[in-house]
Amino acid sequence: MSRSLLPVLVVLAAIVAIWYAAAIPVNAPWQESIYQRADETDVPFSRFVLDTWNQDRPVLPTAHQVFRELYNTTIAVSPTVPRSLVFHAWVTLSATMAGFGMGTVLGIGLAVLIVHNHAMNRSLMPWIVASQTIPILALAPLIVVIGFNLFTGQLGMPTEPARFLSKALISAYLSFFPVTVGMVKGLRAPERIQLDLMHTYHASATQTFFKLRWPSALPYLFTSMKVGVAASLVGTIVGELPTGAVAGLGARLLAGSYYGQTVQIWSALFAASILAALLVIAVGLVERLVNKRLGARAA
Amino acid sequence: MSDPTQAPSRIDTLQPAVVSASGLTLTFETNDGPVTALSDVDLEIEKGEFVSFIGPSGCGKTTFLRTIADLEQPSAGSITVNGQTPENARKDRAYGYVFQAAALYPWRTIEKNVALPLEIMGYSRAEQQKRIRQTLELVNLTGFENKHPWQLSGGMQQRASIARALSFDADLLLMDEPFGALDEIVRDHLNAELLKLWSETEKTICFVTHSIPEAVYLSTKIVVMSPRPGRVTDVIISDLPAERPLDIRETPEFLRLAARVRDGLRAGHSYEE
Numbered sequence: 001m002s003r004s005l006l007p008v009l010v011v012l013a014a015i016v017a018i019w020y021a022a023a024i025p026v027n028a029p030w031q032e033s034i035y036q037r038a039d040e041t042d043v044p045f046s047r048f049v050l051d052t053w054n055q056d057r058p059v060l061p062t063a064h065q066v067f068r069e070l071y072n073t074t075i076a077v078s079p080t081v082p083r084s085l086v087f088h089a090w091v092t093l094s095a096t097m098a099g100f101g102m103g104t105v106l107g108i109g110l111a112v113l114i115v116h117n118h119a120m121n122r123s124l125m126p127w128i129v130a131s132q133t134i135p136i137l138a139l140a141p142l143i144v145v146i147g148f149n150l151f152t153g154q155l156g157m158p159t160e161p162a163r164f165l166s167k168a169l170i171s172a173y174l175s176f177f178p179v180t181v182g183m184v185k186g187l188r189a190p191e192r193i194q195l196d197l198m199h200t201y202h203a204s205a206t207q208t209f210f211k212l213r214w215p216s217a218l219p220y221l222f223t224s225m226k227v228g229v230a231a232s233l234v235g236t237i238v239g240e241l242p243t244g245a246v247a248g249l250g251a252r253l254l255a256g257s258y259y260g261q262t263v264q265i266w267s268a269l270f271a272a273s274i275l276a277a278l279l280v281i282a283v284g285l286v287e288r289l290v291n292k293r294l295g296a297r298a299a
Numbered sequence: 300m301s302d303p304t305q306a307p308s309r310i311d312t313l314q315p316a317v318v319s320a321s322g323l324t325l326t327f328e329t330n331d332g333p334v335t336a337l338s339d340v341d342l343e344i345e346k347g348e349f350v351s352f353i354g355p356s357g358c359g360k361t362t363f364l365r366t367i368a369d370l371e372q373p374s375a376g377s378i379t380v381n382g383q384t385p386e387n388a389r390k391d392r393a394y395g396y397v398f399q400a401a402a403l404y405p406w407r408t409i410e411k412n413v414a415l416p417l418e419i420m421g422y423s424r425a426e427q428q429k430r431i432r433q434t435l436e437l438v439n440l441t442g443f444e445n446k447h448p449w450q451l452s453g454g455m456q457q458r459a460s461i462a463r464a465l466s467f468d469a470d471l472l473l474m475d476e477p478f479g480a481l482d483e484i485v486r487d488h489l490n491a492e493l494l495k496l497w498s499e500t501e502k503t504i505c506f507v508t509h510s511i512p513e514a515v516y517l518s519t520k521i522v523v524m525s526p527r528p529g530r531v532t533d534v535i536i537s538d539l540p541a542e543r544p545l546d547i548r549e550t551p552e553f554l555r556l557a558a559r560v561r562d563g564l565r566a567g568h569s570y571e572e
Contacts, residue, residue, distance in 0.1 A: 196398070199369075199389075200396045201392070201415075215406045
């Protein structure tokens with residue numbers, strides 16, 4: 001345990017050291033102008049360093065500032081108020097999970113079509129690849145604006161579910177691709193000999209799918225779901241940027257940059273990466289449960 | 300040792316042939332042009348026979364087995380299995396196929412692997428359980444029902460795959476070098492077990508092998524094949540007794556048969572290639 005912990009701690013310490021070292025020169029010009037305006041001269045170096053680490057609106061906030069902000073906006077406040085990062089994280093998380101669910105189902109569905117139908121393989125695959133070459137930043141506002149107007153207008157949806165659905169769509173758009181690619185490979189993973197075996201039993205295509213292809217593809221599914229869930233979160237956050245949304249980690253990032261609240265931006269970034277890590281871990285836990293049920297060899 | 304003059308008792312020529320091939324030819328299209336895997340093969344396999352196919356790599360022995368199983372389509376000539384086309388025989392579940400590798404599903408226990416064909420063929424739960432118990436007992440794997448394939452040795456895995464092929468009780472068993480990847484000692488043991496199984500179940504077995512002693516030890520009929528183009532050079536009816544202890548391989552009768560197989564292989568093999 002301590003053997004594996006030591007390198008982790010060393011890397012962490014190095015990152016923190018670089019972080020604090022970088023904060024000094026990055027925040028120095030502003031600090032010097034503060035001193036100039038206050039007519040302070042001959043500030044001792046130790047005080048100068050501490051001051052650059054504790055500005056109100058630093059260019060590069062330091063770790064303790066970010067974590068103080070994280071604490072103040074999570075544990076210190078009720079999760080129901082808009083000041084709470086937990087509130088914003090939940091707004092983002094719920095849309096992410098909805099989008100990830102849709103993306104995974106869509107990804108699996110496309111992979112099944114591609115594996116079972118040669119024409120689909122030829123006609124769908126280029127479009128699927130092309131779909132991912134469009135920068136999501138260009139596409140997100142389109143989906144958000146068109147989707148939002150469509151849902152609230154023609155479909156008569158209230159604004160909140162419409163906004164939720166638009167974000168989930170972007171999230172699904174980003175997450176289906178790794179799932180499709182992984183599942184196409186996974187569903188094609190059975191060896192010739194195993195497919196021949198099913199043929200000798202005169203098994204139907206459905207039986208071959210559920211008894212052979214699907215179980216063979218599961219390891220690939222979980223690997224691609226881990227990639228997909230992270231992409232899904234990015235999709236939701238990007239979807240929150242142009243909506244004029246007032247809630248969600250994306251909205252929090254945008255508001256922070258409008259008002260020069262760098263500490264707020266950084267704490268939202270940290271919240272997003274913690275969320276991403278939790279999502280990947282959650283997929284990993286499900287994977288382990290499934291592996292256990294499938295009787296896989298203990299790693 | 301039993302009486303060596305006892306005639307092979309299992310061949311009953313009155314029944315229709317289990318496999319009947321005439322003028323069977325099979326050509327694969329490859330990037331380097333057509334490759335003839337089988338050319339003009341004539342062969343009859345009677346019910347209850349244990350037929351070995353022996354020959355060097357590329358002689359078409361596996362292809363012939365796969366053609367019986369409807370895994371390959373002949374280019375010319377005809378072949379029937381139980382008097383039907385191979386396709387209809389396959390749809391009737393006329394045979395069990397044992398591949399070179401055990402090809403067990405790693406996510407299924409041994410019991411569930413044996414149940415696989417039974418599930419596909421729609422046997423009831425109770426019937427599945429009964430057949431799993433019977434076939435696992437037949438291959439000496441009782442007690443390993445709930446193990447996963449990786450927990451078993453190579454020889455045990457191959458025995459499980461034989462149990463899987465036997466579970467739905469097809470009269471014909473097609474085995475493609477099933478013991479090729481196993482070491483000599485395990486192979487000897489499994490050969491003896493296979494003979495015992497054959498005499499208990501009275502199945503017809505087609506067995507592909509590289510090994511002369513294995514072919515002679517197991518078979519009532521040995522089909523010697525030669526490569527490019529795959530053809531049958533000799534068909535040897537074994538006069539060894541049905542009861543075959545492992546040390547029968549030291550007897551003059553056994554060695555004489557082995558010598559004849561070796562001659563057949565040599566005659567069919569061109570070293571100029």
